Amino acid sequence: MKLKVITSNPGKVAEYQKAFDELGIEMEHYRLPYDEVQTSDLEEVVNKGMDEIIAKGVRDFIVDDTGLFIDSLKGFPGVWSAYAQKTIGNKGILKLMDGVEDRGAEFRCCIGCDLDGKRLVVVGVCRGVITEEAKGTDGFGYDPIFSPDGKLTFAEMSVEDKNRISHRGNAVRHLIEELKTI
Ligand code: ITT
Numbered sequence: 516m517k518l519k520v521i522t523s524n525p526g527k528v529a530e531y532q533k534a535f536d537e538l539g540i541e542m543e544h545y546r547l548p549y550d551e552v553q554t555s556d557l558e559e560v561v562n563k564g565m566d567e568i569i570a571k572g573v574r575d576f577i578v579d580d581t582g583l584f585i586d587s588l589k590g591f592p593g594v595w596s597a598y599a600q601k602t603i604g605n606k607g608i609l610k611l612m613d614g615v616e617d618r619g620a621e622f623r624c625c626i627g628c629d630l631d632g633k634r635l636v637v638v639g640v641c642r643g644v645i646t647e648e649a650k651g652t653d654g655f656g657y658d659p660i661f662s663p664d665g666k667l668t669f670a671e672m673s674v675e676d677k678n679r680i681s682h683r684g685n686a687v688r689h690l691i692e693e694l695k696t697i
Contacts, residue, residue, distance in 0.1 A: 516540050517575070518531075518542055518577055518630070519544075519577070520545060521545050521549070521573070521577065522544070522546075523546060525544060526655035530681075530684075533678055534683075534684060538691070542577075545573075547571065549568055550567060551564065551597075553594070556594075557580045557623060557625035558625050561579075561626070561627035561636055562627065564578050564627065565636075569629065575629060576628075577628050579624060579625070579626050581682065583656075583657045584623060585608075586617055586620060588612075592608070605657060605659055608657070618646075619642070620645050621641060622681065623640050624638065624681075624682035624685075625637070625638045625686070626683075628694075635693045635697070637686050637690045637693060639682045639685030640682055640685060641663055643663040644661075644665050645660055646659075646660050649668075650670065650671055651668045651670025651672075653669075653671065653672065653673070654669050658670035663680050669681065
């Protein structure tokens, strides 16, 4: 079976491919721009995106909307994570966190899956900390400044190790449970 991953981000595709390998599901990177509505709700972004993609006649796909929510910044960048990454980047986030003691943060990943005409929407979370400095060269986005346990950052881990504990890995595990019920 083949599932399209509709994203502009090849890093997400690599993580999905690893996560679905054991089920024998092949991922196809599919680039189709869709509107990411501005709302404080990741699930709403995903559901509206799925409506738009289906209206364009595309089926059997995954979309993923993810945000990094930093406790001491009252959840920023959250739903603005893509914009913050493009503008201030990891350097800017570290600057905002300069001297801040509470480093707690969490990634939230919402996956929308359209399969055989059915829609499943699941969420996975991963708590961790914003590191004092950027470390590691693997992964993408905020990976160099996020550590799930205060030791290694996601950018210092292999895709397999990141998937084992990450927001996306957790969301995929929920998705696989749901897929077993349909
Ligand atoms: P698409 O919307 O096209 O899928 P995107 O990379 O913009 O690609 P998101 O809106 O979901 O995806 O991501 C918001 C930001 O968070 C963006 O800058 C990503 O690089 C970053 N991000 C998403 N997942 C991440 C992860 O697992 N680790 C680190 N950063 C991540």
